[in-house]
Amino acid sequence: MSSAGGDSNESLSLNLTPMLDIFSILVTFLLMSYSTDPTNHDVDQNLELPDSVTLVSMDEVPSIVVNRNEILINNKKVVTLQNGKVPAADIQQGAVYPVFQELVEIAKVNKAAADILRGGDDKKAKPGEITIEMDRKHDFEIMRRLMLAGQQAEFVTFKLLVAKENI
Amino acid sequence: MPFLDIFSILNTFLLVSASFIGLGIIEVQVPFLSNSTEIKEPPSRSFNIRVDVEDAEIKVTSQWTEAPTEKEEKTFKVDKEDIARFHQEMIALRVKAPENDKVTIYAADTVKYEIFIQALDAVKSMKENEPRPALPNAEELRKTGRDVFLFEKVVVGSVIL
Numbered sequence: 001m002s003s004a005g006g007d008s009n010e011s012l013s014l015n016l017t018p019m020l021d022i023f024s025i026l027v028t029f030l031l032m033s034y035s036t037d038p039t040n041h042d043v044d045q046n047l048e049l050p051d052s053v054t055l056v057s058m059d060e061v062p063s064i065v066v067n068r069n070e071i072l073i074n075n076k077k078v079v080t081l082q083n084g085k086v087p088a089a090d091i092q093q094g095a096v097y098p099v100f101q102e103l104v105e106i107a108k109v110n111k112a113a114a115d116i117l118r119g120g121d122d123k124k125a126k127p128g129e130i131t132i133e134m135d136r137k138h139d140f141e142i143m144r145r146l147m148l149a150g151q152q153a154e155f156v157t158f159k160l161l162v163a164k165e166n167i
Numbered sequence: 168m169p170f171l172d173i174f175s176i177l178n179t180f181l182l183v184s185a186s187f188i189g190l191g192i193i194e195v196q197v198p199f200l201s202n203s204t205e206i207k208e209p210p211s212r213s214f215n216i217r218v219d220v221e222d223a224e225i226k227v228t229s230q231w232t233e234a235p236t237e238k239e240e241k242t243f244k245v246d247k248e249d250i251a252r253f254h255q256e257m258i259a260l261r262v263k264a265p266e267n268d269k270v271t272i273y274a275a276d277t278v279k280y281e282i283f284i285q286a287l288d289a290v291k292s293m294k295e296n297e298p299r300p301a302l303p304n305a306e307e308l309r310k311t312g313r314d315v316f317l318f319e320k321v322v323v324g325s326v327i328l
Contacts (some may be wrong), residue, residue, distance in 0.1 A: 006250070016168070016171070019171075020170070020171070020174070023174040023175070023178060024174070024320070026178055027174060027177055027178060027181065030178065030181035030182060030185050031181065033185050033186060033187065034181055034184060034185065034306050040191060043190070045196070049188075049190075050280060050284040050285075050291065051279035051281075051284075052191055052193060052284055052287075052288050052293075053288050053292050053294050054191040054192065054193050054288065054292045054315075055178055055292065055293070055294075055295060055315040056188040056191055056193070056315060057189070057190070057191055058191060058192050059192065059193070066253060066296065084271045086272050089197070097254075107315065114295060131192065134280055135280070136279070136281035136284075137279060137280070137281070137282055138279070139276060139277055139278065139279060139280065140220075140260055140274045140275065140277070140278040140279070140280060140283050141276035141277070141327075142280075143280060143283070143328055144274075144276065144286070144323075144325050147197050147323060147326040148197075148326050150197070151197045151198075151326055156196055156197050156199040157194060157195075157196050158195050158197070159193070159196065160192060160193045160194075160287070160321075161191075161192055161193040162188065162190070162191050162193055162284055163190065163191070163194065164188075164189035164190065164191040
């Protein structure tokens with residue numbers, strides 16, 4: 001007499017052929033998107049990058065991150081945004097003062113490192129570069145104030161991180 | 168089956184290291200004073216291009232620094248079709264004065280960052296399969312990989328004390 005669940009002698013077997021098909025397609029797809037680029041960066045979870053058609057790839061990890069709630073420099077929170085704006089108390093001469101202070105320290109470290117490499121030949125010193133990652137919905141005002149702070153700390157080239165439309 | 172073992176380990180490794188968002192950069196500069204002691208002779212007649220980005224429109228002003236200035240102003244709306252026309256206008260300006268590879272861009276404080284990036288894209292970037300403009304040094308640009316830029320130097324003029 002068979003049980004309600006069916007014949008007790010039935011055995012279930014895994015159908016391996018379709019499973020292998022799935023695995024091989026998955027491996028093919030993932031191999032195509034595999035990157036050996038040494039520069040790897042996880043975008044901040046609290047921001048969404050703007051789209052861009054640029055063909056230039058990221059070459060350094062961003063130092064300044066502006067997500068929906070705060071401004072971070074090298075993963076250290078320096079400013080808490082209020083309604084998407086920099087609080088008036090953190091603004092001096094149009095620039096974000098806490099950002100300026102941190103960038104001055106970074107510029108000192110970069111200059112010291114560059115001096116060691118160049119042997120102190122100041123004639124070849126180049127103005128600094130810095131990479132910024134910012135949420136797409138922010139106003140340009142925040143970017144302007146950040147760039148002003150960077151300009152005062154002798155950073156004149158800014159690399160704006162974007163999401164490439166075509167990977 | 169060892170084949171399945173290999174595939175599952177390979178899948179796990181590739182899933183962890185996969186990158187589903189390509190990250191790119193757009194490089195811009197801000198105005199700065201150089202303390203270099205070299206004094207360069209300014210060109211006798213140069214071509215200036217200025218882009219003003221507002222909430223609802225983008226204005227392009229181009230003129231020569233000396234007479235005849237041939238000043239031109241064109242306005243584009245901030246939508247997909249007009250930004251494509253804006254990009255074509257920038258290509259035309261690049262071909263008109265090939266020796267000039269610099270644009271100064273200004274933006275209002277209330278402009279959204281994504282709109283500013285779209286304007287920067289239209290000024291600076293060439294798409295992958297887009298035909299390159301006919302410039303005298305096109306071959307040199309292609310060899311050095313700089314043909315991905317329409318205008319290589321973009322200065323954000325809004326950043327002044």
